[in-house]
Amino acid sequence: MYKNRRQFPSFLLYFFSFLILFNFCLNLSAAEFSPEELSWIGENSVLEIGTIESGPPFFFESSHGELTGLAVKIVEELSKISGIDFKFVFYDTVEDLFAASDELVFGVSTDYQLNDYTLSSPFLEAETVLFYRQGLNPAELNDKRFALVAGSVLPEDIDEDLLVFVANREESLLAVEQNKADYGYGNSYSIAYYNMKAKYKNLALAPISELKRAYSFGLKSDANPHLLAVLNKSIEKLDPVRMQSIIMAVTSEVMGSYAFDLFMRDNWRLVAIATNLIILVLFLAAFYIWVINRRLKREIVNAQIREEEIRYLNFYDVLTGLPNRRYYEEALVAMDIKENLPLSIIVGDLNGLKISNDAFGHEEGDNLIQRAAKLFKENCPEACSAFRLGGDEFIMLLPQTRAKRAAELMAEMERQSDLDLDGKIPLKISLGYATKTREIQSLFGIIKLAEDMMYKEKMRTSQKIKNGIIADLLEQMFEKGIESKENIEKTKELATALANNLNLFDQDVKDLLMLVDIHDIGKIAVSEEILFKEGPLSPPELAEMHSHIEVGFRIADASNIYSPVAKFILTIREHYDGSGYPQGLRGDEIPLISRIFQIVDAYVQMTSDRPYKQAMSANEAKAELLSLSGKHYDPQLLSTFITLV
Missing domain, CATH: 3.40.190.10 (Periplasmic binding protein-like II)
Known part of the structure; x- marks a missing residue:
């Protein structure tokens, strides 16, 4: 042949x-x-x-x-x-x-x-190789699952709750390939061998130059x-x-x-x-x-390329695409030269991020950060550089820009942020600026002047912004049918009558009425499918529904107006016999204001039409409440309330 x-x-x-x-x-x-x-x-x-x-x-x-x-x-x-x-x-x-x-x-x-x-x-000397699932950012693996070979030494800074135990190195690679784990480490010889053998499709490799063994x-x-x-x-x-x-x-x-x-x-x-x-x-x-x-360096060329990508990612924020703090610190030194004078600085601090995360989750919080980054990008003139320093902080460096122009640019950014209504939370940023005009001036001192202006503005408007955000959330609740203004007014009327009958102090009455206003604000974070579902909730759905109590507490606690009643939100779903949630309080462990609210709120809900249930008559509602006396409700308060309705 x-x-x-x-x-x-x-x-x-x-x-x-x-x-x-x-x-x-x-x-x-x-x-x-x-x-x-x-x-x-x-x-x-x-x-x-x-x-x-x-x-x-x-x-x-x-x-x-x-x-x-x-x-x-x-x-x-x-x-x-x-x-x-x-x-x-x-x-x-x-x-x-x-x-x-x-x-x-x-x-x-x-x-x-x-x-x-x-x-x-x-x-023998071997380079350590990081292997991870494609699509992940190798610089952000702290909260990911780590494939650990049983009996081997646990690397430092690895959370034991995120460990996925495997029998050997081959199984650790397979676990990452099959999405049972997210990343792991191994020596270059073993990793190169198993990668050649299996031809993994979902695996990315990167040598860690500083981890030679x-x-x-x-x-x-x-x-x-x-x-x-x-x-x-x-x-x-x-x-x-x-x-x-x-x-x-x-x-x-x-x-x-x-x-x-x-x-x-x-x-x-x-x-x-x-x-x-x-x-x-x-x-x-x-x-x-x-x-x-x-x-190894000849067999995993793709890993070398990926290592360069990692170096690139070290200087950019993945979420926004803006240069990060490391890039900023180097750019600051390079830009602080005589030719760039006057050098203006605009600093910004995003408002409402915590409330956004608490109310709608981190996805909406990320959306808010991206909208802020877009504002800085789109208002950054030629030769200007904008950076995200981390969290909710942004900064803009403007070479050859006078103070008047920086003030105009900042005012335009404030105007645009007021018009940004794309998300569930309005975009609000506290801004400040300052300008370096002489070479002898310290650039760090100029940045501090800009930050001082920003913090003064934040102190002046922060609570107003937070209260405005909460007002917007309450309005969204009414629009979605989570709560009705009629029920709120009816609850306030009955709560006032019961409070007066009990001779409560004026401040306690004010707190009770404020609690009526904001008690269910945490439900804005619960999906509408669960809120309006007919029939019993599954355990995961019930857990999400119960979470509205803690979410409501965090939202109220962020406001100077509603923070005095935040603690009561945590206890309005407790039961007199200790069978409630989230803490399992019983009897007088539940604050008096919360016990009053529980009775009045239950009565109003029972006697009001709901999407999944027709309203009860007054007598039916009273009978239902009495059947739960000593179980869900304070028996003495309930007896007094029954005489009032």
Whole structure:
């Protein structure tokens, strides 16, 4: 079948084989041991090395069923140099490994601080690789799920509640690929191997240059000192060229194991050609070894590109696209030159972000931040730079801009923000400006002047803005049918009558009526499907409904007008017998104002038409209330109220 094909010259096969063999034989001369060390070697010709079977490429089974891999090859080379026959002993976990009696432990990172162990010279260096699910921002993984190999050391700053335990490194990559975890770390050799094997589609890789690890042997503190000396001298003979030869030999064996079936579908000529090509690749790799320090950097080019993207993202805010504080701090130094005078600064602080997050969730809060960023972008003239410093803070640097122009620009931004009605919360920003006119002036002092103006404006208008936002939210409740103005007035009328009958203080009456106004404002954060659902709510729906109490408390507490009654909002769904929520208060633990409100509000709701229920008569409502006396409602207050209606 292959008669007309040109055969790969066999002499080249022998030539390349000789080069590889010669490369392996570099520095094979025995290490120079002292007479005492040679004597010790003679008495300890076989030594056990404790380790964990970490999988390919460190340990795997060859096509002949024998244990091989990078770890095995390195130890074999050390055996040739030292004359000691090293044998591996495998353990299931790190704890089991260090609890064992073995004098030697393989592959201990020099980063670990082990009290009872001494480390040899490092024999291998590997770069740490971050692997994460595509679509995620690698700079924002703090709240994401971390794939941790069982028995391995937990990295610092990882929340234990976000751990996803897996059996080995391959399963950690698979967990991220299948969206069961979000990210993890591993050494470059293992990650490159499994990525080549599985061809993951949803996985992104990025080398972490600052997290390089060197691997050594760990020796128990009471180990014979000759052992450390013999190991270090043997490791010294493993120069970089020698190590790269070992790595390439193992890599070719791994690649061959996956390509074997494909090769065997053809005859021996195709196998020979493929073998020659592999040898050629290995030769070329050895030839360029002095230029390319790590094979990983050639196999994961996409990861290098991604690393550049990470560096780029370090200077920009992902949510808004504006340069971030790090970029701002560098730009500030570059812009503070004589040629840019007069240099004006406009600073801004977003109002209502907390209320927006509390009432509608962080998605609406993010929308508010993006609208503020758009305002700064669209009003930033040529040569101007706008930045988001974090949270709700923004700043604009305006070179060659006089104070009058900065004031005009700030006034225009205030006008535009008043017209921005795109979201559920109006866009309100407190602004301030200042201008550096002389080179001798401190730019940081100018920024402080702008901030002082902004904070004065914020103090002057903050509560007015918050109260205005709450008024808008209350109006939205009426528009959506969550509450009606008629029911509010009816509740106030009955609440006043009961309060007067009980001879409450004037301030308590005022608090009670204010509570009537704002008690259900937290429902603005509950979906309308749940609010107006007919029939019982599911557990998740019930949990969302119950959350309106705490949301209402946070909204009211943000206002100087309504903050005095915020504490009562937390208790209006408690029951007299302790069966209510959110705190399970009972009896007099529930404030008097809340107990009064509960009765009056229930009566008004029962006697009013609702979308899913027809109104009761007064007698039916009173009978319903009395059936819950001592359970939901204060029996004495209820008896008094019944006489009034």
